[in-house]
Amino acid sequence: MTIEVYAILKEYFEKQFIISEQISDINALKEHLSIQNPEAIDILRSCRFAVDDEFVADTYQLKENDSISIIPPSSGG
Amino acid sequence: MTASALSLQAVEVSQCISSEPLDLAGLLAKSHHPLAGAVVLFSGDVRDNNLGNHVDYLEYEAKESMAAKMIQEILLEAKERWNLNIAVAQHRIGKVAVGECAVVVITATPHRREAYEANRHIIDRIKHEVPIWKCEYFKDGSKKWGxxxxxxxxxxxxxxxxxxxxxxxxxxxxxxxxxxxxxxxxxx
Known part of the structure; x- marks a missing residue:
């Protein structure tokens, strides 16, 4: 699956990267990324996750070819 | 179709995310409607300071595909809820200088109350929900994601x-x- 991050998350992860491990759902993905980069735990907790441009719940079952966007809290305006 | 109906359509399909300076006067000129006695324009401008820090400029990033769609949905929802004759919103991305407009919302209704209420609702939702982020660049060379x-x-x-x-x-x-x-x- 492909992961893309935005804004402040770019200071913790590559803008875009691929995860080849099997990860069941968004909750598991959060855990996986938190282990990869413990400093990002708080921010990851506040993020929304989107698959193919639609927000998904933490229980969303990930598929191998999903392209996942990790969306930090907005600060537009 | 009348001229005003044509221009209304043009505003509605206009770009919600723009890397070019926002044309407030141009958008406002297209936001008059024969049924609307009230037009409210909110312009979110870049300040030169934030909590005592001197701001040099801001840089906005968006997840454009989602942001544009979400702004359209927010506008449509508000349009139905307040019966708006006109609902327009545009957000800048990229570098935005002090004094420039980062986001504009225009609402037009028969009477002012609904135009103000809807405008406030739209800008709040854009700020909270739409995937757009700002990074403040300060005069001392530091930066901070907002x-x-x-x-x-x-x-x-x-x-x-x-x-x-x-x-x-x-x-x-x-x-x-x-x-x-x-x-x-x-x-x-």
Whole structure:
């Protein structure tokens, strides 16, 4: 699956990267990324996750070819 | 189709996300409608200071495909709820200088109350929900990613915003909102 991050998350992860491990759902993905980069735990907790441009719940079952966007809290305006 | 109906359509399909300076006068000129006696334009401008820091400029980033769609949906929802004759919103991305407009919302209705209410509702939702982020660049060379929306600290859910759980109406009461934003900014 492909992961893309935005804004402040770019200071913790590559803008875009691929995860080849099997990860069941968004909750598991959060855990996986938190282990990869413990400093990002708080921010990851506040993020929304989107698959193919639609927000998904933490229980969303990930598929191998999903392209996942990790969306930090907005600060537009 | 009359000339005004044509121009209304042109405004509605216009770009919601723009890397070019926003043409406030041009958008306003297209936002008059024969049924609307009130037109409200909100312009969110870049200040030269934030909490004592001198701001050099801001840089906005968006997840464009989602942001444009979400702004359209917010406008449509508000249009139905307040019976708006015109609803327009545009947000800048990229570098935005002090004094420039970062986001504009225009609403037009028969009477002013609905135009103000809808306008406030639209800008609040854009700021909280739409995937657009600002990075402040300060005069001293430092930078900081902004976080206007920390509703999840209180609601416990990144998908739930304070005004959605509030029973007193669609928007945060103004004093609460100011206090809320202030505490977030201090924490960042």
């Amino acid at each position: 976080g206007n929306c920390n509703c999840h600290d209180i609601t416990g859910d990144p998908n739930k915003h304070l005004y959605e759980t509030s029973t007193s109406g669609s928007d945060l009461p103004a004093p609460m909102k100011e206090e809320f934003t202030g505490s977030i900014t201090r924490r960042v």
